[in-house]
Amino acid sequence: MSEISKVLGTQPFFFGMTDEQMEVVSACAGPADFDAGSPIFHAGNEADACYLLLEGDVALELVAPGRGPHVIQTLHAGDILGWSWMFSPYIWSFDAQALTDVIAVRFDAAKLRAAKDDDCDLGYALLSRFTEVIIERMQAARLQLMDIYGAPR
Amino acid sequence: MEPSWFPVREVRQELADTVTLELEPPGGAFSFLPGQFTMLYAFGVGEIPLSITGDPHDSGSLIQTIRGVGAVSEALTALRPGDRVGVRGPFGKPWPVDAARGGDVVIVAGGIGLAPLRPVVYDILTRRDEFGRVFVLYGARAPDELLFSDQLRGWRSRFDLEVMLTVDGAEHGWHGSVGVVPKLIKRADFDPETTTAFVCGPEVMIRFSATGLVKEGVVPTSIHVSMERNMQCGFGICGHCQFGPTFVCRDGPVYPWNEVRDLMLIKEI
């Protein structure tokens, strides 16, 4: 087993995947470290990767003219960063910036797409895990949208 | 029930619309348990229920935090030192802090819900060794709406408290978390088997937080939530605060989660 697959094996996101599947996924992966304050990706650029954060905090931001960059969510150790790689046109919707020093695993989007298209079981395993993440983020986003702490109108 | 008149000793502006009043007990002492509330009466204007937010081991003051959202609360937030406030109470069932001894404690607060939980932190800190790891998980709408921010900073610097904060949204430059409180619950590494949790905030947040705690393995009978309804008399004779078969002023405001979980899901109960 490669170093990367050993590391990925400790991550809850991948629990339950077979050793073979882990090897295929690891083959798409490599280390990615970011200094505090540095950008990870920019909105509008090609979504050519997906990240699994091992250490550190990342801010997802959106810039609206006249408003300045607004942080819509922060991600932390154990979180998956980025899903725009999954569907065409493969373009990032938001900016991602490292708030602290970040140690992450970077998955090459093209390789990962090819792997999941080749092997249905692997595709299913990956997409179920991503769906769970998306559902959690969606529920959180809905709660944030409700503005539950706002003053009663 | 007649109010007692407490002079205002100090007024502290917490947030744009929120103020903390430090009141002087006329008899010299006012005792309460964490989680209890008083009915504060602004002379000639009206009365509202307010959680007591001070240190239960310091009976020399009555501390209440008020958000100005209506006629009475605005009258209270406009008070100045020397003015008098009518006080009835304390009322209500308190947080069962003693029951949490010997295990981890997770305090989950949202928005102004930190106010009724602050006495729990004060209480725990006076006898810190009776508890395991203690977490304060707190969420608010934005960084400038975090209540008691100076105090939070003080707590964060302690080695015997783990404070995790999150906001619904922030401007670039905020280095804390942005997201919802249930996410903090996932990230905090308390021991679910020994944990007692105390949750207070908007009802929606309570629901998702308590559910999140259960998902992490905390037993529903060890999760306590503070409910809110239209409390007026404070002791169960006016009928307004009924929540199912209970009176929030008397059977609550603190309830074990297993007792309110199903009730909360009935619409317009």
Add this chain to the structure above:
Amino acid sequence: MDLSPILTDRRGVDWLIAHLEAEGYEVVGPTIADGAVVYGRVRSTEDLPIGWTDVQGPGEYRLVQRDDDALFGYVVGPTSPKQFLHPPQVKVWTGRAHGDGVETIPLDPAPRRAFLGVRPCDLAAIDIQDRVFLGGSIHDAVYEDRRRSSIIIAIDCTEPGETCFCSSLGTGPAASDGFDLAMTELPDGTILVRSGSDIGDAIKTAMGGEPATEAAIDRAHLMMEAAAERMGRSLQTAGLKELLYRAARSPHWDEVAARCLTCSNCTMVCPTCFCAVVDDEASLNGDVATRTRRWDSCFSLDFSYIHGGSVRTSGAARYRQWMTHKLASWQDQFGVIGCVGCGRCITWCPVGIDITAEATAIRDRAVSGLEDPSLKEAFE
């Protein structure tokens, strides 16, 4: 206490009224006003609804003349002693603010009242309100003051009405306790009087009537038994609490809501409803503040108001709250069902909603398995 009843008549009742007034009590009893039998000041038997009865039905009430001179020949009117013990509007606090602080201005003491002609259902209602206002660790001073200074003279019910169901709840038609004196009016104009307390006993002794004959006592018993069989309605109480708790999501509430006007007549005429709100006022220069308590109703839209909105806005939720509280939650809160079977809510509902019919409908739905199959077993 001497439990043996005496026999008297109309003159005895006049003596009683005069005696109570001489003792400093304001005598309140049934009178005719506004087309109904309502509680008012009674100075002699002339003020009683002599020879009148009231015919009631869902959403209907009218006075009808009897063919005799019975003093208490009616069923029950829209008012009850609640009007006096837990007044529709009452000052609860007044104070004056000055430089050094706030000074409480003492309230006028409550008048001492003797309630003449309290139906057994209303006796049960008084006991229920005692639990509400005096049962906790903090007593309500307004109610306590009025309650402690009251004398209660019950009148057994020999004429149950179309909307009555006290038998179902064990609250009538005969008065069993909670009174100082109790009367039973017989068809020949004689009145049996029995005492239920030391105070009542003293009055009965002073009254000096003849000891009641066996015949009179037997007649009274027979009339009570017959009355118990002639109730206009009934309420099945077995399992009622569980039934209503489980019915929280029933579509039945929407059906009632289609009829209910949320007008709160029912809560006003109900002798056990106790919800009240306090209004605040200040004098023009702000020196004097007054707090006045008045009846509120769970049917009012802002009853459950918190944070910019009410919890219960739909009519369905508000009707559900009232009925579930009255018949179910009350049992967990106060140890008894909150309803005494007086039928007032049925009579005075402008659209004639019948709480007994609604309870039956909910029970039938459950039993016929329309909702939860496990309910069918429990409630069959």
